[in-house]
Amino acid sequence: MKTRKIALLMVALLLALSTVLAGCGGSNTNDTSGNTASGGESGDKDTVKLKVYLIGGPQRDLPMVQEEMNKYLMEKINATVDITMIDWGDYSKRMPVITASGENYDIAFTSSWAYDYLPNATRGAFLPINDLLDKYGQGIKEQLDPRFLTGSQIDGQNYAVPVNKELASQWVWRFNKQYVDKYNMDITKIRTLEDLEPYLQQIKDNEPADITPLAVPKGFKPYLAFDFLLGDEFPVGINMNGDTDKYVNVLESEELKSSLKTIRKYYQAGYLRKDVATLEGIDNIKTGKWFVDREQTQPYAELGWSRSAGYDIVTTPMQDPVIFTGSATGAMHAISANSKNPERAMMFLNLLNTDPYLRNLINYGIEGTHYKKISDNVIEDLPAMKDGFQMPGFALGNLFLTYMHKEDPADKWEAFKEFNNSAKVAPSFGFNFNPDPVKTEVASISAIVKEFYPSIMTGAVDPDEHLPKAIEKLKAAGLDKVIAEAQKQYDEWKAANQK
Numbered sequence: 001m002k003t004r005k006i007a008l009l010m011v012a013l014l015l016a017l018s019t020v021l022a023g024c025g026g027s028n029t030n031d032t033s034g035n036t037a038s039g040g041e042s043g044d045k046d047t048v049k050l051k052v053y054l055i056g057g058p059q060r061d062l063p064m065v066q067e068e069m070n071k072y073l074m075e076k077i078n079a080t081v082d083i084t085m086i087d088w089g090d091y092s093k094r095m096p097v098i099t100a101s102g103e104n105y106d107i108a109f110t111s112s113w114a115y116d117y118l119p120n121a122t123r124g125a126f127l128p129i130n131d132l133l134d135k136y137g138q139g140i141k142e143q144l145d146p147r148f149l150t151g152s153q154i155d156g157q158n159y160a161v162p163v164n165k166e167l168a169s170q171w172v173w174r175f176n177k178q179y180v181d182k183y184n185m186d187i188t189k190i191r192t193l194e195d196l197e198p199y200l201q202q203i204k205d206n207e208p209a210d211i212t213p214l215a216v217p218k219g220f221k222p223y224l225a226f227d228f229l230l231g232d233e234f235p236v237g238i239n240m241n242g243d244t245d246k247y248v249n250v251l252e253s254e255e256l257k258s259s260l261k262t263i264r265k266y267y268q269a270g271y272l273r274k275d276v277a278t279l280e281g282i283d284n285i286k287t288g289k290w291f292v293d294r295e296q297t298q299p300y301a302e303l304g305w306s307r308s309a310g311y312d313i314v315t316t317p318m319q320d321p322v323i324f325t326g327s328a329t330g331a332m333h334a335i336s337a338n339s340k341n342p343e344r345a346m347m348f349l350n351l352l353n354t355d356p357y358l359r360n361l362i363n364y365g366i367e368g369t370h371y372k373k374i375s376d377n378v379i380e381d382l383p384a385m386k387d388g389f390q391m392p393g394f395a396l397g398n399l400f401l402t403y404m405h406k407e408d409p410a411d412k413w414e415a416f417k418e419f420n421n422s423a424k425v426a427p428s429f430g431f432n433f434n435p436d437p438v439k440t441e442v443a444s445i446s447a448i449v450k451e452f453y454p455s456i457m458t459g460a461v462d463p464d465e466h467l468p469k470a471i472e473k474l475k476a477a478g479l480d481k482v483i484a485e486a487q488k489q490y491d492e493w494k495a496a497n498q499k
Helices: 002-025 060-075 086-101 117-122 130-136 138-141 146-151 176-181 193-204 254-269 301-309 342-354 356-364 383-388 411-422 436-457 463-476 479-496
Strands: 046-053 079-086 107-110 169-177 211-215 226-228 236-239 247-249 290-296 314-319 332-333 371-375 378-381
Touching: 002 130, 046 342, 060 079, 060 342, 079 086, 079 342, 086 107, 107 117, 107 342, 117 332, 130 138, 130 342, 138 342, 169 176, 169 301, 176 314, 193 211, 193 254, 193 290, 193 463, 211 332, 236 479, 247 479, 254 436, 254 463, 301 314, 332 342, 342 356, 378 383, 436 463, 463 479
Parallel strands: 046 079, 046 107, 211 290
Antiparallel strands: 107 332, 169 290, 169 314, 226 236, 236 247, 371 378
């Protein structure tokens, strides 16, 4: 009997202790999201520090914001983050070095255009995450348009979490509005590179020499309606206006040859900077000394660009929106294959995609310091944001959780959903080319492209002379072999998926 009483007393004590612990776990006073700790299994694990690499210019106030993030993350998932920003032009150069060094970082930004997702996933740089998504990323799966995960799968496996944002890709011409107004231009009539000519000439003839009519750097390429195999830096793709079952050499297309003649004419006319072929970037937005450039857009993007620039920017589309495999992988976060904390890394990514407090903290900084609230989900920037904390919002997690500015229309997020739902879907959407069988050729071709593209694509050299040389060199490096391998894999993918 005495033994039974002692046992009952122990049970009572354990129940009481459980109640106390549960109460502590639920006392997250900063929790404005209503979320519980992601995965719910962090409480019995040691505190970890997650090493995170993100793309974008260094931010003066990041340490201050990170300190606030870490207070919150300790409560939510018993973890902290150590974020390193790597500037736009350096990111794709530095991340492979960091990965090759064997550093056991935890999370890195990856995409179809920076620290390329597909080749790095197939080389084993990233961890397969399907199981982690099922266990610790259920919030991500609930929030994310399922086409993002479909488009970023490689042989049925996901290797990164796409940012929930615009799913379709659309290029626009972007104009400095003061010149559009000054010359009473109707930019709605402009769509192609050729359409720009009279407007560029007007600026060249009437504005000071330091106003660049077509303000683009060495990475400029004329828009082509192609579904590119490995991004528009690699000259293999499907012509969206031609045979959509066939991969071809883009450099041999009539569309490219015609565009190169136009851009050469513009270069010779002085519409582009003379040093454009060596320009890593161009600070036109900061200086305001420009007329038009090009950019990929999203609904109401011109409002954000205008706010950052401090003057009005307007746009006109080059094309209708299209959902490519590459656009589904336009901004993602991968967990490193060398991560020592993949579970906690997924918990952090889950919060970035489900928790409004954390998502806005990393995007806009600290309330009262970097911004002030006008209403529950509308903010106004304070000077400290422009001076010290301008993070690239599209690269940080679920964009639909972020606050709006007072200039934003009330239907902003509905417009995003409409943009995604109305876009044309490319025939190869969901096909991810495995470059391993031709990786030597792909590497050689990529190097040759870097040699030829800046001067040819910006009109700095005569395409009639230099384009044939580039094609000859690319063919010698195995371009036809890559096209044949792409076609083989694409045909197999179509057969397997009944496309």
